[in-house]
Amino acid sequence: MTALRKRVYMDHSATTPVDGRVVEAMLPFLTQKFGNASSVHTFGQEARAAVDKARREVAALIGARHSEIVFTSGGTEANNLALRGIAETAAPFGRHLITSAIEHPAVSEVCDYLERRQGWAVTRLPVYEEGIVRVEDLRAVLRDDTTLISVMLANNEIGTLQPVAEIGEFVSHLRASGRRHLWFHTDAVQAAGRMEVDVEKLGCDLLSLSAHKLYAPKGTGALYVRRGVRLAPQTFGGRQERERRTGTESVANIVAFGRAAQLACEELEARINVMKTLLARFEAGVTARIEDVVFNGDRARRLPHLSNISFRFIEAEGLLINLDLQGVAVSTGSACSSGSLEPSPVIRALGRNEELARGSIRFSLGKDTSEEDVDYVLEVLPRAVQSLRNLSPLYQKALTERACNLEAQTLTSI
Amino acid sequence: MPYSIAFQDHFSNPRNVGELDDATHTAEETNPVCGDRLRLSLRLADNRIVAARFLAYGCPPTLACGSVLTEMIEGKTVEEAFLITRNDIINAIGKLPSRKSHAAALAFEALRAALQAK
Numbered sequence: 001m002t003a004l005r006k007r008v009y010m011d012h013s014a015t016t017p018v019d020g021r022v023v024e025a026m027l028p029f030l031t032q033k034f035g036n037a038s039s040v041h042t043f044g045q046e047a048r049a050a051v052d053k054a055r056r057e058v059a060a061l062i063g064a065r066h067s068e069i070v071f072t073s074g075g076t077e078a079n080n081l082a083l084r085g086i087a088e089t090a091a092p093f094g095r096h097l098i099t100s101a102i103e104h105p106a107v108s109e110v111c112d113y114l115e116r117r118q119g120w121a122v123t124r125l126p127v128y129e130e131g132i133v134r135v136e137d138l139r140a141v142l143r144d145d146t147t148l149i150s151v152m153l154a155n156n157e158i159g160t161l162q163p164v165a166e167i168g169e170f171v172s173h174l175r176a177s178g179r180r181h182l183w184f185h186t187d188a189v190q191a192a193g194r195m196e197v198d199v200e201k202l203g204c205d206l207l208s209l210s211a212h213k214l215y216a217p218k219g220t221g222a223l224y225v226r227r228g229v230r231l232a233p234q235t236f237g238g239r240q241e242r243e244r245r246t247g248t249e250s251v252a253n254i255v256a257f258g259r260a261a262q263l264a265c266e267e268l269e270a271r272i273n274v275m276k277t278l279l280a281r282f283e284a285g286v287t288a289r290i291e292d293v294v295f296n297g298d299r300a301r302r303l304p305h306l307s308n309i310s311f312r313f314i315e316a317e318g319l320l321i322n323l324d325l326q327g328v329a330v331s332t333g334s335a336c337s338s339g340s341l342e343p344s345p346v347i348r349a350l351g352r353n354e355e356l357a358r359g360s361i362r363f364s365l366g367k368d369t370s371e372e373d374v375d376y377v378l379e380v381l382p383r384a385v386q387s388l389r390n391l392s393p394l395y396q397k398a399l400t401e402r403a404c405n406l407e408a409q410t411l412t413s414i
Numbered sequence: 415m416p417y418s419i420a421f422q423d424h425f426s427n428p429r430n431v432g433e434l435d436d437a438t439h440t441a442e443e444t445n446p447v448c449g450d451r452l453r454l455s456l457r458l459a460d461n462r463i464v465a466a467r468f469l470a471y472g473c474p475p476t477l478a479c480g481s482v483l484t485e486m487i488e489g490k491t492v493e494e495a496f497l498i499t500r501n502d503i504i505n506a507i508g509k510l511p512s513r514k515s516h517a518a519a520l521a522f523e524a525l526r527a528a529l530q531a532k
Contacts, residue, residue, distance in 0.1 A: 167460055314471070317452075318425075321417075321474045324427055354449065393442065393453040393469040393476055 007327040008373045012213075013156055013190060013306055014331055014368035018256070019215035020157020025259035026217075029252035032169035037249045038240065047251045050332065054258025060220050061196035061261040062188070062207060070223045070241045071254050073188035075210030078223040081234055081245060082185045082206040083110040086148055087118065088232035094145030095120040095227075100133045101349045104156050106208075107187050111150070125151070127349050128287040130298035131160040133168060142174075147275040150185045153202070154191040157362055158297030159306035161195070162186075183229065189213055189221075193264040194272065194303050205229050213252065216260035216369070220253040271367040275305040278365055278374050283307055285378035290385055294356055296347055305365045307309040310347070313395035314388040319361055322384040328377055331362045417507030421478050428477060430484035432467045441527035445520050450476040452524040454483075463487050463495060468524075475510050475517030482506045483521045492529060498522070 011158040029050060035043030037051050045338070052066070059066045072078045087097070099111050101124045120178075123141045125133040133151060153164050157243055164186050171184045171232065185206040188197050193214045199207055206229065212222040223245075225231055238246035264271075286293060292312035311319060318334040323330055343357035352360075365376070389395040417425070433440075437455035444451045450472025457465040466488050468480040486506055487495050504510050504517040510518060 190468065226517050315473060317473045325422060345417055358449070388477075391428060391469055391480075392471045393451055396433065396469055 005327045006376055007170065007329075008363060008376050009329045010363045010373070010377060011329045011331050012369075013159075013362060013364035015212045015218065016215045016366055017368075018217050019260060019263060021263060022216050022256045022260045026252040026256035028256050033251075035251075037251055038238075038343075042071065047249070049363055050255050051249050051251055054254045054261075057258035057262045057265075058209070059104065059181065059224075061192060061197065061265050062209070062224055063200050063225065064224050067242075068187070068199075068224050068227055070244045070264045071249060072221045072223055072245055073250075074212070074221040075104075075208050077186070077245075078208035078221045079104070079106040079185075079187055079310040080110055081223055081231070082208060082225075083101075083107065083114070083148070083150060084234050085231035085244075086183045086185065086206065086229075087114050089230050090181060090183060091118070091120075094143075094147040096123070097121075097148035098123045098125065098138060098141060098146060099150045100125045100127060100152065100162065100347045101216060102127050102131065102155050102157070103150070103152055104189070107150055107152065108241060121145075122328060127160075131155060131158045131346075131350050132298055132301060133162055135163050135170060139170065147181050147183065149182070150186070152187040152190075153197065153207075154188070154195070154303050155297070155346065156190045157344060158350075159190070159303035159364075160297040161191075161301045161303070164204065166203050167369075168201075168322070172203050175222055190303065193260075193268070194275070194305055199224055199226070201407065206231075211257035211260060214257070214260040214264050216256040217253055220250055220257045222257070237363075267367070272304045274367060275365050275369070278369055279305060279307060279373065282363065282365070282374045283369065285374070286381065290384040294352070296350060296352070296360060303385035307363045308347075308360055309363070310352065310360040310411070311385050312345065312355065312359060313392045313398060314385065315358050316361050318388050319359075319384055322388065323377075323380065326380045328380055331364075332360065344345040416511055417474070417478075419442075419476075419517075420482070420506070420509075424478040424481040424507065425474050428481040430467050430481065430488070431469070432504035433469060434465055434467050437467075437527045439531045441524055441531050443520055443524040443527055445472070445476075445516055448472065448516065450517065450520055452476060452520050454480075454524045456487075456528050458492065459532050462491050463491075472516065472520075475507070475514040475515065476520055478507050479503055479517045479521040483525060486503045487525065488493065495525065495529060498525065 033046045035047040037047040055066045055069045059069050111122045115122045183205045186204045187208045189210040205226045207224040209222045212218040235246045295311040296308040347360045348355040416482040434455045438458045444454040453469040455467050466484040470477045470480040500518045500522045
């Protein structure tokens with residue numbers, strides 16, 4: 001029964017499948033070309049050349065120089081390295097940092113750590129109902145001792161785009177007027193491969209990437225570090241990555257990341273078009289078939305592949321399991337926190353009440369999602385929502401109230 | 415999927431959903447920590463539970479425990495129903511992850527409250 005069931009993966013913001021072309025590129029580096037990139041012999045040189053090529057490919061994805069790319073074990077490490085590395089460099093000049101209220105835990109929890117243990121003051125910018133920080137708020141909270149700003153390029157739960165280029169422009173104005181000790185980091189893990197990312201246009205000093213959101217394997221990421229930015233290393237014991245991130249390079253994974261970045265560059269426009277069209281079809285279908293839904297986050301300034309929807313009167317986890325039993329994979333808020341009972345802090349940051357925060361589901365499409373996939377979800381989802389609502393005392397109460405209101409209206413109109 | 419077959423069955427095809435128009439005993443319990451709710455309505459005749467219905471809001475174990483509870487108690491006398499424990503509910507649903515055992519506790523409390531309600 002389960003073998004015949006249709007399966008639709010609508011959780012590409014959690015991770016993506018590895019592209020066959022990426023697998024093909026990386027395989028030789030697991031078997032024949034297995035050398036350590038630090039070795040002097042031919043095996044080592046082959047590996048080194050492959051890592052260098054991948055570095056250029058990843059750099060090209062974000063408009064950077066190859067020397068500005070530091071490979072890491074993933075987006076989390078890239079974010080940790082950026083914030084902790086800069087915090088260490090910047091601390092003598094001031095310990096105030098500005099971030100947003102909706103960062104991924106890989107950023108927000110580092111900020112919490114710096115605040116609790118390292119004597120930093122942290123200002124978390126509000127995001128309002130649209131889920132976007134305002135540059136004027138950032139201007140208003142900037143202090144003389146502000147040395148670090150970290151605002152994500154696109155949010156992982158609701159997909160909203162943050163005004164990173166405007167913040168970058170503001171930072172460069174400050175620099176032009178003589179401010180030297182201020183660094184700007186952005187987490188682009190969700191954005192890369194789903195929109196144009198150009199470090200020059202963004203004006204950031206550091207930018208985090210993850211390979212597995214780009215159809216490459218898990219376990220690899222990168223941090224862009226603008227030339228001239230001094231980053232205190234957080235690992236010791238080797239010379240790799242110009243001593244900014246030591247440890248033997250995961251050559252095959254890095255090759256995969258490079259190939260995936262290259263494909264993302266070449267196919268970006270086509271991928272965006274596919275996802276945008278299918279997302280519009282999905283959202284129109286949901287709106288037409290299901291009542292009492294609330295779309296979370298700004299409807300225009302957002303990634304092309306992600307829809308975060310609150311279904312009133314029900315809890316998201318029940319919907320997730322119900323859909324899973326029918327072969328549809330989605331997530332509730334951030335995948336990292338789905339084991340906890342807490343409603344999503346991102347949805348709460350939009351000012352939504354607890355019921356809406358507990359009823360929010362993230363649907364995220366990928367480059368290979370088909371119209372058939374979307375239509376299957378549109379067939380399954382309304383039934384799943386309705387069956388949970390039939391169980392819900394909140395829904396029954398709302399129905400009774402509506403019936404009363406209708407009766408009252410009918411009476412007054414007579 | 416960490417959940418048992420019995421769990422999946424109750425979750426996918428919940429029994430005795432709704433509310434009895436001619437209930438003699440009803441209760442709605444809320445878990446103060448996670449906000450899960452369970453509403454139970456019973457019809458008692460001759461000291462016996464002749465019908466039970468439930469409504470639930472919350473995580474999947476809460477929904478499944480509500481369903482399995484109604485099946486467990488229908489036909490039982492009030493005394494027999496009072497003997498049902500949290501573990502009986504967990505066993506009936508075929509084990510729960512420990513962090514979800516509060517769902518069985520909520521069902522247990524709702525049953526107690528309903529039996530004691532007027």
